[in-house]
Amino acid sequence: TKAHDYTKYNSWATINDWAVSISSANANLISRQVIGNTYEGRPMHLLTVGKKTGSAKPAVFMDCGFHAREWITHAFCQWFVNEAVSTYGSDPEMTNLLDRMDFFVLPVFNIDGYEYTWTKDRMWRKTRSKNSGSSCIGTDPNRNFNAGWCTTGASSNPCSDTYCGSSPESEIESKNLANFIRTNKSIIKAYLTVHSYSQLLLFPYSYKYGLAADHSELLSVSQGAIAALRTLYGTRYTSGPGATTIYPAAGGSDDWAYDLGVKYSYTFELRDEGRYGFLLPESQIKPTCEETMLAVKYIASYVLNNL
Ligand SMILES: NCCCCC[C@@H](C[SeH])C(=O)O
Numbered sequence: 560t561k562a563h564d565y566t567k568y569n570s571w572a573t574i575n576d577w578a579v580s581i582s583s584a585n586a587n588l589i590s591r592q593v594i595g596n597t598y599e600g601r602p603m604h605l606l607t608v609g610k611k612t613g614s615a616k617p618a619v620f621m622d623c624g625f626h627a628r629e630w631i632t633h634a635f636c637q638w639f640v641n642e643a644v645s646t647y648g649s650d651p652e653m654t655n656l657l658d659r660m661d662f663f664v665l666p667v668f669n670i671d672g673y674e675y676t677w678t679k680d681r682m683w684r685k686t687r688s689k690n691s692g693s694s695c696i697g698t699d700p701n702r703n704f705n706a707g708w709c710t711t712g713a714s715s716n717p718c719s720d721t722y723c724g725s726s727p728e729s730e731i732e733s734k735n736l737a738n739f740i741r742t743n744k745s746i747i748k749a750y751l752t753v754h755s756y757s758q759l760l761l762f763p764y765s766y767k768y769g770l771a772a773d774h775s776e777l778l779s780v781s782q783g784a785i786a787a788l789r790t791l792y793g794t795r796y797t798s799g800p801g802a803t804t805i806y807p808a809a810g811g812s813d814d815w816a817y818d819l820g821v822k823y824s825y826t827f828e829l830r831d832e833g834r835y836g837f838l839l840p841e842s843q844i845k846p847t848c849e850e851t852m853l854a855v856k857y858i859a860s861y862v863l864n865n866l
């Protein structure tokens with residue numbers, strides 16, 4: 560497999576090897592577990608990043624690669640893990656975060672779809688599961704969670720790119736993630752799901768126009784996060800509830816996590832605003848990841864200070 564490079568888009572085989580090597584090279588800060596397999600049988604590796612204290616710490620759960628074509632997101636999760644272990648001990652904020660919290664990082668949620676974008680169709684979005692009664696493949700995993708499931712901004716047509724699936728958590732990938740979060744919900748204080756593109760920081764709800772109970776707090780934290788992001792290169796983000804800030808969309812993992820009780824639940828839409836879209840050039844991986852680090856650290860620090 561090709562050598563891993565944080566400033567390039569890496570294939571799943573390379574990411575998989577990277578996960579093994581970075582966790583064994585930083586055994587004091589990273590542990591690795593499989594939370595289940597994908598439809599095509601690939602193991603979903605979850606990295607737990609944080610100082611090992613032997614006791615459960617409050618945690619942030621972050622996933623990347625929900626949608627296969629959103630390659631900058633896979634790159635960000637890899638960047639985050641490396642930045643965390645590389646700046647532990649030197650960056651006071653990151654050191655504090657890793658001493659007192661854990662980050663559950665799922666670098667690639669939709670592995671089957673990601674592989675498919677490398678081999679067959681760069682613009683693929685969905686999972687790669689077979690839909691009974693249809694020749695069309697895949698479900699949109701971000702319409703597949705039990706949160707207003709399939710009521711708005713989703714399609715019940717298996718051939719649609721926003722197909723909600725045959726039922727909530729019909730996708731094994733969704734089931735694996737939901738099971739992990741349900742099992743660990745007492746320690747998971749924040750859920751971050753990283754998508755692209757549009758430069759947005761979204762929070763519940765997307766399945767209805769009604770404001771979340773924690774709307775004002777979620778809004779103010781998001782405003783602080785995008786202000787922090789903007790300090791590096793001036794990149795402008797917009798934040799707000801999904802339904803009014805992007806579009807109504809039911810079945811999202813963020814809405815589901817929020818209704819489960821994970822208060823700080825956010826969806827990132829990374830660079831850009833459409834010039835390159837999903838085909839963001841590799842030259843933008845570093846700046847995109849560096850600025851996004853600031854937003855993620857802002858949110859995590861806020862959560863830690865408001866436990
Ligand atoms: N839970 C819905 C959050 C808003 C929509 C996010 C975008 C990411 Se590509 C989508 O899933 O269409």
Ligand SMILES: [Zn+2]
Pocket residue numbers: 625626629701754755
């Ligand atoms: Zn997406």
Ligand SMILES: [Zn+2]
Pocket residue numbers: 754755756757828
């Ligand atoms: Zn998107």
